[in-house]
Amino acid sequence: METFITDKVQENAIKELGKVVAVPSYCEDAEENAPFGPGPKKALETVLKVAESIGYTTFIDPEGYYGYAEIGEGKEIFGLVCHMDVVPAGNIDAWNTEPFKMVEKDGKLFGRGTQDDKGPSVASMFAVKAIMDAGHTFNKRIRFIFGTDEETLWRCMAQYNKKEDPIDLGIAPDSEFPLTYAEKGLQQSYLTGPGSDELNLSLVNAFNAVPGKAVYDGPKQDEVMAALVAHKFDAEKVEGGIEVKGNSVHAMNAPQGTNAVVRLGMALADVFPDIEVLKFLKKFGEDANATNLLGDVSDDVSGKLTFNISSLEISPKGSRLQIDMRIPVKIDHDELVQKVADAVKPFNMKYENFDYVAPLYVPTDTELVKTLMSTYQDVTGDTESKPAISGGATFARTMNNCVAFGAMLPTTPDFMHQANENWSKADMRKAMEIIAEAVYRLCV
Numbered sequence: 405m406e407t408f409i410t411d412k413v414q415e416n417a418i419k420e421l422g423k424v425v426a427v428p429s430y431c432e433d434a435e436e437n438a439p440f441g442p443g444p445k446k447a448l449e450t451v452l453k454v455a456e457s458i459g460y461t462t463f464i465d466p467e468g469y470y471g472y473a474e475i476g477e478g479k480e481i482f483g484l485v486c487h488m489d490v491v492p493a494g495n496i497d498a499w500n501t502e503p504f505k506m507v508e509k510d511g512k513l514f515g516r517g518t519q520d521d522k523g524p525s526v527a528s529m530f531a532v533k534a535i536m537d538a539g540h541t542f543n544k545r546i547r548f549i550f551g552t553d554e555e556t557l558w559r560c561m562a563q564y565n566k567k568e569d570p571i572d573l574g575i576a577p578d579s580e581f582p583l584t585y586a587e588k589g590l591q592q593s594y595l596t597g598p599g600s601d602e603l604n605l606s607l608v609n610a611f612n613a614v615p616g617k618a619v620y621d622g623p624k625q626d627e628v629m630a631a632l633v634a635h636k637f638d639a640e641k642v643e644g645g646i647e648v649k650g651n652s653v654h655a656m657n658a659p660q661g662t663n664a665v666v667r668l669g670m671a672l673a674d675v676f677p678d679i680e681v682l683k684f685l686k687k688f689g690e691d692a693n694a695t696n697l698l699g700d701v702s703d704d705v706s707g708k709l710t711f712n713i714s715s716l717e718i719s720p721k722g723s724r725l726q727i728d729m730r731i732p733v734k735i736d737h738d739e740l741v742q743k744v745a746d747a748v749k750p751f752n753m754k755y756e757n758f759d760y761v762a763p764l765y766v767p768t769d770t771e772l773v774k775t776l777m778s779t780y781q782d783v784t785g786d787t788e789s790k791p792a793i794s795g796g797a798t799f800a801r802t803m804n805n806c807v808a809f810g811a812m813l814p815t816t817p818d819f820m821h822q823a824n825e826n827w828s829k830a831d832m833r834k835a836m837e838i839i840a841e842a843v844y845r846l847c848v
């Protein structure tokens with residue numbers, strides 16, 4: 405294998421990465437031509453300036469949603485799909501350095517975005533440039549696409565796909581090596597139904613987490629407590645009510661969690677047997693694969709459906725549940741939605757769409773996946789790690805023929821979204837070597 409990444413190449417990348425990390429680029433209120441506020445826009449402009457300074461041609465969306473940097477020539481486009489927004493610093497006291505000033509310490513680069521996703525973006529840009537500097541010519545256009553809204557609602561990629569040419573193949577270096585070739589479809593929805601004069605309840609939580617607790621402050625508390633005890637659910641009396649305890653996990657791992665809202669709903673169904681939405685919860689039970697409701701929904705690639713119920717609202721006007729489904733990649737979305745709608749009908753409930761993100765699935769026998777896997781193995785010597793599937797989501801699924809590839813090694817500690825986010829220079833170097841070799845094999 406040719407050596408593309410030298411100390412000098414990495415040093416240059418680190419220097420420029422510092423400029424990008426220095427821009428606090430979390431989502432804020434929109435300004436003119438900066439739909440996610442000034443930070444993400446400035447980070448986008450900064451990374452494009454870096455790209456220009458090393459020979460890429462650049463384009464910025466006039467409305468400020470996204471930009472891209474391109475190098476090489478050809479009909480086809482190989483995309484590297486990245487993002488310049490970050491999550492906020494969070495608890496500032498938990499940081500040992502300033503989050504928006506990149507600091508090198510003990511061989512590690514500290515700062516918000518060093519792992520997610522500014523570090524991998526800038527490292528990849530310099531890795532690709534190094535191939536060109538070694539005297540090679542690309543047979544495709546290599547396009548770095550920079551989104552600015554990954555941590556929130558992905559509106560940047562919706563705009564990109566509306567306005568720009570699709571890529572022909574590509575990678576999103578925003579996850580882990582070796583690669584993720586399947587990500588489940590993501591459907592967030594409401595189930596609405598009749599209300600009740602007996603009960604007024606408003607337990608509202610985020611879609612994407614299993615609720616770890618639910619507080620009941622309504623009538624008949626002694627009977628509700630007795631019902632919880634009969635179910636052997638963990639609960640205790642608190643001021644003004646009862647707290648049902650669960651175990652909160654991400655919705656994609658819902659079967660590993662304990663859903664406090666569902667537990668409370670099941671106990672309430674014993675005390676208020678006429679309320680339809682509670683009858684539904686009783687039937688659903690503690691089965692976050694929704695087997696009681698839908699039977700087995702799974703495929704041989706990505707496993708079982710997960711079904712998280714995160715909110716329960718009941719008033720005289722109506723009732724509403726909030727659900728998050730992670731749908732196996734080979735399951736037909738529309739058929740599944742119809743199945744859910746049919747399954748809730750006996751409870752006089754209706755299905756309502758909130759948000760849908762299509763799945764990612766690039767089979768492992770494609771040229772893209774085979775080349776990326778063999779590159780990873782040849783560069784690292786790691787032949788144990790296998791192509792992965794995930795219930796999570798990367799920008800890879802917004803593009804054709806695109807998989808998540810890197811840029812964290814399986815041994816890299818995960819600091820994404822956390823205090824003291826950092827990326828070791830050694831892991832960065834390895835990631836640059838893998839990306840350079842992969843682009844060389846696919847595009848030279």
Ligand SMILES: [Zn+2]
Pocket residue numbers: 487520521554578
């Ligand atoms: Zn990311």
